[in-house]
Amino acid sequence: MDVQELGGVKVLVCPAEGEPVAGERQALDLLGDAYYREASWVAVPVERLGAEFFRLRSGVAGAVVQKFAQYRSGLAVVGDVAAHLERSDALRDFVRESNRGGQLWFVADLPELAGRLANSGVMPGS
Numbered sequence: 492m493d494v495q496e497l498g499g500v501k502v503l504v505c506p507a508e509g510e511p512v513a514g515e516r517q518a519l520d521l522l523g524d525a526y527y528r529e530a531s532w533v534a535v536p537v538e539r540l541g542a543e544f545f546r547l548r549s550g551v552a553g554a555v556v557q558k559f560a561q562y563r564s565g566l567a568v569v570g571d572v573a574a575h576l577e578r579s580d581a582l583r584d585f586v587r588e589s590n591r592g593g594q595l596w597f598v599a600d601l602p603e604l605a606g607r608l609a610n611s612g613v614m615p616g617s
Contacts, residue, residue, distance in 0.1 A: 494528045497601060498608030502567070503530040504601065507538040514551055518558040525564055533559070534604060537570030545575040545582055552585070556595050567604050568597045 495504050503525040510517060512535055525533050543549040559566040576583045589595040593611065598604045 497605035501530040532565035
């Protein structure tokens, strides 16, 4: 993991390889690392999120997002989620609503995240 400045914001960028973000414990590990490195956002590749994250009924996405909200840190899911969206209207709505806010964004790549951060003026928790 490394910290990059994207759009004027420090972002902890996670590699595609590594422990899957499968619940609150992994979310807290990422948040702790982000806090230690003074990053206000965490970018997690879609490959690090298991299928349960994208099944909203499982509660995994809600638990992970709640931890980020509690610690006022932004979470960006980076990569192609189209296959997951095709299977779930609820997930499609969740992604659309998340992308309207300032806490959780689904983006195609890091340049898109940088652009959103630079142009939004929205900080996590606001």
